[in-house]
Amino acid sequence: MLYSNKSYMPKQETLVAQKSKFSIPWIGTLAFYGLVLAIVASAELPSLQPESFLLRKELLSGNEGIFPVPGSAFSVFKPYLPEKGAVSFLMDSRYHPYAPITEQLYTAQSYLAPLILNAMPVEKNAIVYCSKGSIAGPRIQNAGYRLKIALADGKGIAEKK
Amino acid sequence: MIRLFTACFFSTLLGFLALSAMLRQVPIRNRILFFIGASFPAGAGICSLILFASYLILPSAAKPISLVLSLLSITVLMGYWIYQPRPQHPDPLHTWIRPIPLKDKRALLERLPACLSFLLFATTLVTLLQFYSLSASMDIFGGGDARYFWTLKSKFFFRSPTEWLGMFSPKLFWAHTDYPLLFPGILAWGWTWMGHESLLWPPLVSLGFYISCAWILVWYLSAYVSWSTGWIGGTFFLVLAPYLRWSIYQYADVPLTFFMTACGLTLMAALRSDQKKIFIVSGLLGGFAAWTKNEGFLFIAWVFLLLGGICASRYHKKHREPFRPLLEFSLGALLPLLAFGIVKFFLGSHGNYLGSGPTLETHSGLLFSGWNKTFTILKAFYAWMIPFEEWKGLWGFFIAAAVVFGIRKEKSPIDYAGVLFLIVVLINLGYILTFHITPHNLVWHINTSLNRLLLHSGGLALAFSFESLTLTRKKL
Numbered sequence: 001m002l003y004s005n006k007s008y009m010p011k012q013e014t015l016v017a018q019k020s021k022f023s024i025p026w027i028g029t030l031a032f033y034g035l036v037l038a039i040v041a042s043a044e045l046p047s048l049q050p051e052s053f054l055l056r057k058e059l060l061s062g063n064e065g066i067f068p069v070p071g072s073a074f075s076v077f078k079p080y081l082p083e084k085g086a087v088s089f090l091m092d093s094r095y096h097p098y099a100p101i102t103e104q105l106y107t108a109q110s111y112l113a114p115l116i117l118n119a120m121p122v123e124k125n126a127i128v129y130c131s132k133g134s135i136a137g138p139r140i141q142n143a144g145y146r147l148k149i150a151l152a153d154g155k156g157i158a159e160k161k
Numbered sequence: 162m163i164r165l166f167t168a169c170f171f172s173t174l175l176g177f178l179a180l181s182a183m184l185r186q187v188p189i190r191n192r193i194l195f196f197i198g199a200s201f202p203a204g205a206g207i208c209s210l211i212l213f214a215s216y217l218i219l220p221s222a223a224k225p226i227s228l229v230l231s232l233l234s235i236t237v238l239m240g241y242w243i244y245q246p247r248p249q250h251p252d253p254l255h256t257w258i259r260p261i262p263l264k265d266k267r268a269l270l271e272r273l274p275a276c277l278s279f280l281l282f283a284t285t286l287v288t289l290l291q292f293y294s295l296s297a298s299m300d301i302f303g304g305g306d307a308r309y310f311w312t313l314k315s316k317f318f319f320r321s322p323t324e325w326l327g328m329f330s331p332k333l334f335w336a337h338t339d340y341p342l343l344f345p346g347i348l349a350w351g352w353t354w355m356g357h358e359s360l361l362w363p364p365l366v367s368l369g370f371y372i373s374c375a376w377i378l379v380w381y382l383s384a385y386v387s388w389s390t391g392w393i394g395g396t397f398f399l400v401l402a403p404y405l406r407w408s409i410y411q412y413a414d415v416p417l418t419f420f421m422t423a424c425g426l427t428l429m430a431a432l433r434s435d436q437k438k439i440f441i442v443s444g445l446l447g448g449f450a451a452w453t454k455n456e457g458f459l460f461i462a463w464v465f466l467l468l469g470g471i472c473a474s475r476y477h478k479k480h481r482e483p484f485r486p487l488l489e490f491s492l493g494a495l496l497p498l499l500a501f502g503i504v505k506f507f508l509g510s511h512g513n514y515l516g517s518g519p520t521l522e523t524h525s526g527l528l529f530s531g532w533n534k535t536f537t538i539l540k541a542f543y544a545w546m547i548p549f550e551e552w553k554g555l556w557g558f559f560i561a562a563a564v565v566f567g568i569r570k571e572k573s574p575i576d577y578a579g580v581l582f583l584i585v586v587l588i589n590l591g592y593i594l595t596f597h598i599t600p601h602n603l604v605w606h607i608n609t610s611l612n613r614l615l616l617h618s619g620g621l622a623l624a625f626s627f628e629s630l631t632l633t634r635k636k637l
Contacts, residue, residue, distance in 0.1 A: 025632030032558075032630045033389075036397055039553045040281070043400035045292050049299060056298035062162060064360045067301050070308060084324050086332055097335060098605055106309035109333070113316040114324040118332040 071111025077127055078112070080149055080157045086116040088126035090139050090158065095119035104129055121145065123160075130154035164355040169201075169365060171235060171354070172347070176204025178238035180442065185245055187438045189430060190384035194391075198376030199446070201369045202419050206449040206497065207234070209346025212318065212353070213500055216325050223322045224353045231350070278392035282379070285399045286372070293371075296409045297364040303411030310337050311344050311413055312363060318349035319358060329509040339509035341501050343453040344413040363411050370416040371408035374620055375399050377419065381426040381624055385433075386631050394627040402551050403616055413454055414613040420450035421460050422620030425584050428464065428490075432471070432577045437489045444493025452497040456617060458505075459595070461494060463587040467580060534603065538596045541607045542589070545615060552619075559585065559622040562629035569632075581625040588618040 058066050081087060089105050096102065102119075108127065109117045117127065121143035128147065130136035136154040140147055145158035177200035189195055208231060215227035302308050313336060317328035328345075329338045344366075351362040375395045383391025398404065408415040424447035431439035447464055450457030468487050475483035546556040563582055592614050599606045 029630070029632045033393060035554075036393055037281075040285070040393075040396055040400050043553065045288070046296075048292070048295050052295040052299045055301075056295055059298050059301065059361060060162075067360060070302055084321065084327075086330070095335075098602070102335075103305075103309075106305075106335075109336070110308055110313050110316070113313055114321040114327050116327050116330050116332050119335065120332075 069111065071107040074108045074111045074127075074129075076151055076155075077157065080151075081112070081115060081125075081127070084114055086118050086123050088121045088123040088143070088145075089117040089119060090121060090126050090128045090130065090136070090143055090145070092130050092135050092139070125160070126158045128154070128156045128158050165351075165359060165361055165365065168351045168354040168362065169369070171231065172204040172208050172350070173201045173369075174204065175207055175231065175235050175238070176200040176202065178235060178242050179203060179207055182238055182241050182245075183442050183445070184438055187436050188434075189436070189439060191380055194376065194380040194383060198373050198378075198380050199423055202373050202416065202423070202449070203446070205347040205366065205369070205416075206343055206420075206445075206452065208350040209343045209452070210496060210500055212346045212350045213342055216318065216322065217503070220322045220325055223318075223325070227350060227353060275388035275392065278389045278396070282392040282396045282399075285396045286375070289399055289405065290368075290372075293364075293368055293405070293409060297368070300409060301360050301364065303363060303367075303409075304407075306413075307363065307411035310340070311411070312348060314340075314342060314345035315348035315352065316358070318345065319352045326508065329504075339505055340455060341452045341457070341504050343449060343497075344416055364409075367408045367411045367415060370419045371404060374404065374415065374419045374422060377423050377426060378620060378624055381429070382627050384430070386628055390627055390631050394623060397553070397555075397627075398620065398623055401553060401555065401619065403612060404619070407613060407616060412613060414616045417450055417453045417457050418616045418620050420446050420453055420457060421588070421617050422624070424450055424461070424464065425581060425621045426624060428468070429577055429581060431486065431490075432580065435486075437485065440486050440489035441493035444490035444495075445497070446493075447490070448494030448497030448501075451494070451501045456592075456614070458501060459591045460584075460588055460617070461498070463584065463591060464490070467583055467587070471580070534597060535593075537603065538593050538607070541596075541611055542593070545607075545611045551612070552615075555619060555622060555626070558626040558630065562626040565632070566625075566629045569629075578625065578628055581621055581628070585618045585622045585625060588621075589615075 055066075089108060091101055091104055093099065093101060095105065105117060105119055108129065125148075126140075126143070126145050128136050128140060128145075130139055132154045134154075136147075136156075140158050143158075144161055146161055147156050148159045149157040151157070177196055180196060180199055180203050184192075208227075211230045211234070212223070212227045215223040215230060219226060303312070314328045317325050321327075327333075328336075331338065347366055348363055351366065352358050355362065375398045378398050379391040379395035381391075382394040404415060404418070424443050427439055427443035427446060430436075431443050447457075447461045451461045465487070468490055472484045472487045475486075546552060566578060566582065592611075596603065596606065
């Protein structure tokens with residue numbers, strides 16, 4: 001399987017070489033590589049947390065169960081929700097793309113897919129996921145729902161009036 | 162673990178066999194390095210297309226169909242690979258494999274820089290693999306976009322095949338419903354192969370794309386500049402913090418970077434050798450860029466524009482078959498672009514940009530709405546390109562390379578290095594224009610996306626910089 005370099009040489013295979021060493025291009029190239037190597041040598045990796053070693057060991061041994069699944073807090077809603085279709089999702093405030101609270105909706109959607117969570121209060125049923133009951137009450141009322149199943153303070157399933 | 166290994170192995174094998182079939186009899190330089198760099202990403206792209214086609218054909222049986230089609234493709238391509246005729250022009254074996262007489266001190270000395278730079282690359286790679294495995298274990302579900310957009314789409318594919326169209330529902334207006342599906346597709350394909358939502362598969366896929374970026378740069382620079390340049394260029398890529406960070410976060414920007422870089426570099430190889438099959442491979446990789454993210458479509462549009470210009474120039478020079486490269490590139494990009502078009506215009510037609518709702522008139526009004534916005538965007542580009550801890554001076558090298566390229570005396574008509582420069586400039590020009598028409602708050606949009614957008618052209622900028630700033634030896 002050893003082929004000589006001479007066995008195949010395309011037409012374009014030409015080498016544009018520098019005529020003499022110690023010319024400006026030669027020094028320029030050397031300086032460029034010196035700079036790149038200095039950059040590589042000075043590069044640092046971010047620090048690691050000590051528990052990462054343990055987590056990697058568990059992961060590689062197939063023990064995926066020790067990693068808490070994002071959105072697993074929404075598992076309590078599952079028995080009361082349809083497997084498919086769409087439900088609305090009521091949070092402390094209305095949906096706004098730049099509001100940090102919106103991450104609750106994203107996390108719930110990721111956990112409950114393929115059920116679709118609608119950020120708008122238009123579906124027949126809604127997941128109520130507010131921080132406390134005193135916020136949930138007005139939110140349910142204003143969105144035109146009534147609480148059907150209470151699961152915790154500020155949390156439950158609501159249905160359209 | 163065995164299922165994870167086989168998912169990784171078979172997707173890579175499929176990519177290798179497909180590329181091998183496409184590049185049969187083609188004397189592509191440093192062939193083995195090219196396959197090391199491109200096999201896994203190409204396989205991932207093909208697997209995602211197979212999965213998507215299966216869901217279009219029969220959603221209720223999409224999972225078994227996708228697996229059968231994948232295995233069938235591997236079997237057919239394997240047969241083709243085994244029984245294909247021997248190459249008429251075997252490509253030269255790598256210089257570092259050929260034995261050197263130990264007495265030839267000069268030859269040994271000439272190989273020394275290449276050997277040392279290879280050791281540097283290997284050491285950096287091993288160190289990064291160690292770091293990646295530990296970091297990914299701490300953040301196994303990835304960053305926000307990975308959890309809420311990319312993996313979400315994979316869950317629609319995997320959890321309920323008959324409900325897969327839910328991912329395009331306008332009710333999920335915040336989840337980029339019009340985004341193409343290469344990354345979610347390969348995640349869902351792997352889960353289907355393994356039979357469960359493996360936590361290890363997404364970070365492994367992300368790692369595969371990240372490492373492939375480095376290998377494809379090593380391939381190009383070693384093939385067209387020198388072995389030392391290849392290994393050092395690859396090492397420099399590996400120490401760039403943004404690529405490592407976003408691959409740990411499992412964002413689709415690193416796969417997109419791979420496909421843009423690989424498309425651009427294979428296009429250079431195709432232009433320099435005028436080998437039609439390399440144009441097809443370049444088109445396929447460019448098509449996969451469009452199949453990965455909307456930005457990839459913008460990229461391939463620029464490449465079509467550039468290639469069209471080159472072909473027009475060939476026509477004026479009375480070149481035989483002047484438009485053949487454009488046709489071959491288009492042929493390669495056909496299937497991924499078809500999949501992109503189906504998603505964009507039939508399934509997920511609820512996006513923010515052109516083709517998904519707003520009209521050209523709406524966008525043109527936003528585009529020319531004053532210079533303040535333009536200055537803000539340009540200042541943002543400058544601010545995000547400068548930090549040394551992020552880019553290690555890459556964009557400074559790129560500007561220096563452009564100057565050197567502009568003033569250097571020896572230019573060859575087959576060089577085409579200017580194409581790389583133009584692609585990098587056009588990619589970023591496209592993003593500047595896109596920021597002008599953004600429906601989001603401009604500052605918020607810049608802060609959340611610009612660092613990732615700069616990744617896309619970084620690979621090509623690195624290749625151009627190393628090629629232009631290596632002044633002494635240049636293989637054309």
